[in-house]
Amino acid sequence: MTAVLEIAGLQKTYRSRKGVRRALDGFDMVVEAGQVHGFLGPNGSGKTTTLRTLLGLIRPNGGRMAILGREVPEHLSEVAGQVGAIVESPQFFGNFTAQDTLALLAEAGGVRKERVHAVLELVGLRDRAKDRVKTYSLGMKQRLAVASALLKEPKLLILDEPANGLDPGGIREMRSLMRNLAESGMTVVLSSHILGEIQLICDSVTIISGGRRVAAGSVADVLASQSSAGVKVRLEPGVDMRAAVELLRANGAQVSVEHDHFTVGNAGNPAQITRILAEREIYLSELTPMSADLESVFLQLTGTAPVEGQNRQVDQSVVSAPAGGWGQ
Numbered sequence: 001m002t003a004v005l006e007i008a009g010l011q012k013t014y015r016s017r018k019g020v021r022r023a024l025d026g027f028d029m030v031v032e033a034g035q036v037h038g039f040l041g042p043n044g045s046g047k048t049t050t051l052r053t054l055l056g057l058i059r060p061n062g063g064r065m066a067i068l069g070r071e072v073p074e075h076l077s078e079v080a081g082q083v084g085a086i087v088e089s090p091q092f093f094g095n096f097t098a099q100d101t102l103a104l105l106a107e108a109g110g111v112r113k114e115r116v117h118a119v120l121e122l123v124g125l126r127d128r129a130k131d132r133v134k135t136y137s138l139g140m141k142q143r144l145a146v147a148s149a150l151l152k153e154p155k156l157l158i159l160d161e162p163a164n165g166l167d168p169g170g171i172r173e174m175r176s177l178m179r180n181l182a183e184s185g186m187t188v189v190l191s192s193h194i195l196g197e198i199q200l201i202c203d204s205v206t207i208i209s210g211g212r213r214v215a216a217g218s219v220a221d222v223l224a225s226q227s228s229a230g231v232k233v234r235l236e237p238g239v240d241m242r243a244a245v246e247l248l249r250a251n252g253a254q255v256s257v258e259h260d261h262f263t264v265g266n267a268g269n270p271a272q273i274t275r276i277l278a279e280r281e282i283y284l285s286e287l288t289p290m291s292a293d294l295e296s297v298f299l300q301l302t303g304t305a306p307v308e309g310q311n312r313q314v315d316q317s318v319v320s321a322p323a324g325g326w327g328q
């Protein structure tokens with residue numbers, strides 16, 4: 001596979017009157033050709049800063065970036081024509097139709113006219129192309145924004161939160177649009193907070209926290225590397241769950257209490273749970289491995305942002321809980 005996007009050791013520090021803020025702290029990211037790649041991270045973790053830096057809108061303090069094999073920002077002008085991006089909500093004239101809007105953008109960008117019809121078809125707006133934009137739903141406006149980014153037939157499409165504010169129908173439409181684009185050979189990078197969506201749409205992901213990469217790889221690998229670490233525990237009826245939870249926590253277990261059971265997030269060796277509880281004559285009625293979804297992996301990985309200068313940046317894949325790392 002070929003990398004369409006490569007970022008290594010990216011650094012960005014914002015300086016303002018309020019002080020100095022390190023937004024990116026040696027961030028790495030690789031996106032292979034033809035993938036739909038999810039870029040995930042909590043609020044303020046550095047996603048927008050990364051995308052804006054990549055597009056030459058912000059100057060980094062260090063590190064290197066390459067798009068389609070060309071170093072940027074030095075050679076951005078050589079590849080800019082092959083990159084479509086929406087990193088800020090685009091504003092459209094409400095009284096223009098989608099067709100007028102795209103025709104204007106095509107003319108300004110030196111794109112041939114026929115492309116307008118092609119992109120309207122691609123984003124599913126052909127039937128509404130002659131209606132004014134002010135009559136569009138948010139989802140349709142988002143698709144018009146994507147259409148504008150597609151005018152120049154980019155090889156790489158970068159979208160910051162494309163599903164933000166959309167209703168379930170709009171999200172579904174955006175999902176099928178992303179998949180269609182990937183099937184046509186385009187590489188798509190999208191940031192999102194909607195992790196269920198990312199899990200459905202994306203082939204691979206990068207998770208950022210505190211300006212550093214904390215996980216990367218195919219969605220399946222990222223999930224698999226976490227799935228063995230968590231277990232669901234149910235106690236015999238009538239047994240005091242609180243006492244069991246306190247006991248396990250005192251031994252270093254990460255316990256979340258649910259209504260009638262609890263989960264242990266870092267159960268690398270589940271036998272420890274049974275041993276610790278049995279020593280106090282507390283017995284289980286259920287011990288089930290939990291299959292991780294992207295949301296639980298994300299919480300596990302980003303719950304505590306890496307402390308600057310202390311945590312080593314995790315390189316490939318995901319940190320998995322060390323087997324038998326607690327309670328011994």
Ligand SMILES: Nc1ncnc2c1ncn2[C@@H]1O[C@H](COP(=O)(O)OP(=O)(O)OP(=O)(O)O)[C@@H](O)[C@H]1O
Nearest residue numbers: 014016021023041042043044045046047048049050
């Ligand atoms: N212009 C700026 N001046 C100072 N600090 C900034 C500036 N832009 C961003 N930051 C800070 O840099 C950090 C990273 O912000 P960034 O917007 O890149 O995060 P994000 O992951 O995109 O967050 P969100 O999901 O909330 O958009 C945050 O702590 C933010 O407050």
